[in-house]
Amino acid sequence: MASKGAARVRKKEIVKVIHGALLRTNIKAQMASAAPPLGPQLGQRGLNVANFCKEFNKETGHFKQGVPLPTRITVKPDRSYDLEICTPTTTWLLKQAAGIGRGKADKDEIVGKLTVKHLYEIAKVKSRDKALQHVELEHICRMLIKTCRTLGIQVQYHDLDPVELKEFLVARKEKVDAQLKELADKKAAKMLRTT
């Protein structure tokens, strides 16, 4: 009996997670808040979440609201931090340039079209990042082409034909709507399922 009582009193073993000094996360511009997932991430590292959000939102004032920004936060032992806000994520930039909101769902699906000129401009934007300093523009462009492939964006050398592109985008929109509807149906069916 006594042992049972002791077992009941014994607390659960708490595994203390030791976090590294660097926190890599994507935060939407001007939209940092103490809500999950950002709040707990910062709180676990002992940062003042309110102050961080205030500073981040102030620093990202020149960005359009809601742009995903890769952020690197180096937490120091005295709980102060270095904030490094990078240029918007590559996928977001590419999607914006291609005028799409959704990447490929199936293999070999083409979701958008871009030219090398677009990639060059995006590469110039990305080259301002701390991580891409002193990296050749050609190398950045190659990385962008790889990301385009994962997204399902077709990269072409020649300029885009506006009429053809419009037709493609209209057709694509219908397809995406159908995909989203199918997903919503699936979700609804799952919610209703009782077994």
Add this chain to the structure above:
Amino acid sequence: MLNRSLRPLANVQVRSVSSKYPRPTPRHFKRRVFEAALQPELPPTVSNCIPPGLIKKEHTEKSKEYSDVEIALANLVRDWMVREEFRVLAVCQFLPVPGRTLWFAKNQLKSKGIEFRSYGNKILKKVLENTPMSSLDSVLVGNNAILLAKDVSSLKTILQETDKLNWIEPLILMVDSRIVDMVQARDLAKLSSMEDLRAHTVQILGQQVAQITISLDSATRHLPSLLDAYASQKK
């Protein structure tokens, strides 16, 4: 051996008897007779005895062989090194380092005209095969990386930069198919520029030529006087 180890398991499954009860070993003779009678007739298996160390030897031999991909990579690296016309090669000891730090350091080195590469010793040995650089094979032990530069004066930069980084330590340098050890390299790095060295060499060579001219001149100058003295003696 395998048969013996699996048999109890099979029995457990068939009889649904708990495996928690230890079976008597050796089994009762009746049981052994029963099992022998039920044993399926299989062709006798010949077990081969592998001499100790043979497997390890085979593994070592296999690891020395080059796959097609490795040969292709080695060719690619060699072509790139030739195409870019690198003149300085530093073989360094490469210690473990976080990826982010390594990426920043690589870019920093690139901005100073130094290329950082770590292909592994096996590939590097293949790259340097049949070249004057193959003598570097003895250094390629453990975890290594190479630093490449196009200009001879970058020797100084390589030493300066590697001194700043605690995870990379140059072991030996090679300048235009000539091996330069670390002591020599440090001496060379002390010079303000390589042009000083060239001027010094020219000066030494010039001195030698001047010395030879003076020596030859003195002989020709002395010869008439000697002949005069000889003629006067004869008279």
